[in-house]
Amino acid sequence: MKKTLLIVCDGLGDRLVDGLTPLEAAETPNMDSMAKEGVCGLMDTVLMGVRPGSDTAHLSLFGYDPFKYYTGRGPFEAAGVGLDLRQGDVAFRCNFASIKDGKIIDRRAGRQEEGLDELTREINNIKIEGAELIYKKAAGHRAVLVLRGAGLSPKVSDTDPEGEKVEYNQSKALDGSREARKTAELLNDFTDKVVELLAEHDVNKKRADSNKLPANIVLARGAGMKASIPSFKQKYALSAACISATTLINGVAREVGMDLIEVDGATGHVDSDVGAKATAAIKALESYDFVFLHLKGTDEASHDGNFKSKKEMIERIDREVIGPILREIKDATIALTADHSTPVGIKQHSADPVPIAILGDVRTDDVERFTERDCARGGLNRIRGLYLLNILLDISNRIKLFGA
C-alpha cells in the first residue's frame, strides 16, 4: 500500500492560441518528467461535453457523482467558511454589494471590508418568518447565508443578477413546489430587510465619509441543499487532507470529510506562495494516506485571458511545486491534472478534456511532455474524472475487490 498525492492546477487545460496552448508554450521540465516516467491521458472531469464548475469538478474528482450530490454551490461555500450545515438547510453564496436608486452600482461593495463585520452581526439579528437565518462573512466582500427550517428547497433563483447597472432580482421558485415558493419568499424577505437595515446605517455613513461605496445590500446566488454525502473515510477507508486557499474547494473537501490544512502565504491568486503549499503537501503525506493539493493561480490567469500570466504561473508551479515534490516524495502515487479547462481565449470554463499524468506503479507510455495534445496520445486514453480516485487508489493498492 502506498500513499497518494493528487495535484490539481485549476483551469489548467486550454485551447490553441497561435498554435500553442499555455501549457505547450511553458517550460515545464518537472511536469514533463512526470509524463515521461508515468502514464498519461485525457480526462473529462465531469462528463464529455459538460462544462464543469470548480465545485462539480472537485466532487467528481473525489469520486462523488455531481449529478447525484450537487444542488448548488451554497452548501460548499458554507462548509468552506466552517459552517456545519444540517440536512434540510439551504445555503447561498452572498456578496455585500452597493445599490443606488434600486440599481446595482458595484457587485462587491468596492471590495472594501470596512464595517462589514459589524453589518454581519446586525444582519444575524434580522428575523424572517418561517426559518432561522445564519449569515457568516467570508474573505473580502463575500459571505454565506443559510436558511434553516422545515420545508425548504434549493430550487430558487438568485437575487444576484451577476451584472451591474441593473436592478437586483426577486428570487423565484424554479419548480412548482410549495417548498421552493416558501424559500424564494424567505430570501426576498431577507433581502428587503437587509436593504432597510443598511440604508441609513452608521457603517455606511462612515464608509461615505472615507469615500467608500456603501455596503447596502446582500446579493445571494447558488442556492443549494446539504447533500447526504458518504464521507471520504467511509468510502475509501483512508485519512485525507486538502491543501487549498479557495473557500469553495475547501468547502467541497470539508463536506466529504477531509481535513483542511492552512498554509501561510497561500492566497489562491497568481501571487500565492505555491512553494509553501508544496512543502505542506510533502509534510502532510507523512501523516495522511491521501493528500489533495489545489493550485488556483492558473485559473485566475485564464479568467483574465492572460496567456503570458498563465504560462508563467505554470512555470512557477513546475519549478516551485512539482520540482520539490518529485525530489522529496519517493514512494507514492502522484497524479497531476486539472479540474477543467479555462481557455484564455474565451476566459471561461470549457468542456475540453484535461491532461493527466500519473507517476507510480503504472504502465508507462511514449508521452514525453505534459501537455493537452501529448497526453491525448497517452496510455490512459480518455478517462472520466468520477473514476480517477479509484484508479489512483488502485495503483496505490488500496481498494477492495468487487466480486470474488
Next chain:
Amino acid sequence: MKKTLLIVCDGLGDRLVDGLTPLEAAETPNMDSMAKEGVCGLMDTVLMGVRPGSDTAHLSLFGYDPFKYYTGRGPFEAAGVGLDLRQGDVAFRCNFASIKDGKIIDRRAGRQEEGLDELTREINNIKIEGAELIYKKAAGHRAVLVLRGAGLSPKVSDTDPEGEKVEYNQSKALDGSREARKTAELLNDFTDKVVELLAEHDVNKKRADSNKLPANIVLARGAGMKASIPSFKQKYALSAACISATTLINGVAREVGMDLIEVDGATGHVDSDVGAKATAAIKALESYDFVFLHLKGTDEASHDGNFKSKKEMIERIDREVIGPILREIKDATIALTADHSTPVGIKQHSADPVPIAILGDVRTDDVERFTERDCARGGLNRIRGLYLLNILLDISNRIKLFGA
C-alpha cells in the same frame, strides 16, 4: 458564440475489403483537410458494441438517450410524414404488400403506387373496436399506422415477417401486460379488415388488368409510442434545422423540434443531388444556430454490398458537399461523421465505431486522412455519440456551466 454544422454520412464506416475500407480507398482531399486541420477520433454513436439503427443513432447524436426515449421506429416514421402524435398513441411503419393464398408474394406490392391513395382513404374508414386509427401513405409503397386510444402499449410484435413466401404474422404481446394484449388484438383486427376490404377491391382489379401485383394487405412493424422528449430548443437554447431526404431521419429531427428544410433533387439515394443539399446547408447556417446535414447514399451502397458505389458516393460527397462547405463557411464549428458503420461485406449495420473530424476552435492532432483507422489515432480518442452535441456546442461556446 459560433454556429455549428453537423454532417452525417449514413452508414459511412466500414471494415476492410482487400485491406482497405471504402473510405480509405476513396480520394477525399476535402475530408482529409478537415482531418488535418481539425481534431479526429472514433465514436460509438449509441454505445460500444451496440448496432445502431438509423433512428436510435440519430436520437443519440442529437443528445437524446435512445435507451430512454426509443420504443420503436413507428413514432419517428409518423413524425417524418407530418403526423402529430399524442401521448399514448402507438405508431407503426407499414408497407402495402401482396399476398396470394395467405402467403406474401411481394413485401412492397411491386413498388407500384397505382391506386394506393384511394386504398389509403378507404383504410381510414375501417372501424376497430377500442381505438381510433389513422393511416397515412408515405413515399411509394410505404405508410404509417397510428392507433389512438386509452391503454395501448408498443410492446407488440410485427405482422410483417420481413420475408417472402411465408405467411404474415399475428401480432403478439411482447410482455404480459393487458395493454400489449389489447394493442396486438387491435393490430390483428386491423389487418384482417384490411385484407377483407382489399381482396376484391376495384383498385386491385385495375392493377391486375395492367399486370401489376395487388396491394391486398398492409404489413406493420416497429411499434413505438410517442416519447415525452424535451425539445431541442429547451435542451440547447438554439434554433436548429435538418436537411435530409429520409423520412425516418426527418421524423427524428421533427420529434426533437428541428425545422425541416426540403431540397429539390435530394432523393436519399446514390443519385441524390448532394450539391444542392450542401448549398441549402450553407444557406441555412445564416439563419439557424445549428444545422444538421444528412446524406443517405453511402448507406444505400453499403446495404447493396457495393464497394465501388460506396467509394464513388464518398468521393462525390467529398467533391460536391465538403468542398463547397469548406470554401463557403468560414467561422463555424463543423463536424463530419456517420450514424453507424454499414460494412459492404455484411450489407448491414454494425457496431464498429465511426470516424469523426471536428473543425473549429479545437486542439489539433497528427491525423492526416479522414478514415476509420487514421481517426482511431486522433486527439478525441473514442467518444460516445450521446455526448457529441454537447462537445460541439462547447467548441462553439454555447453551453451552460454545470456548477460554479
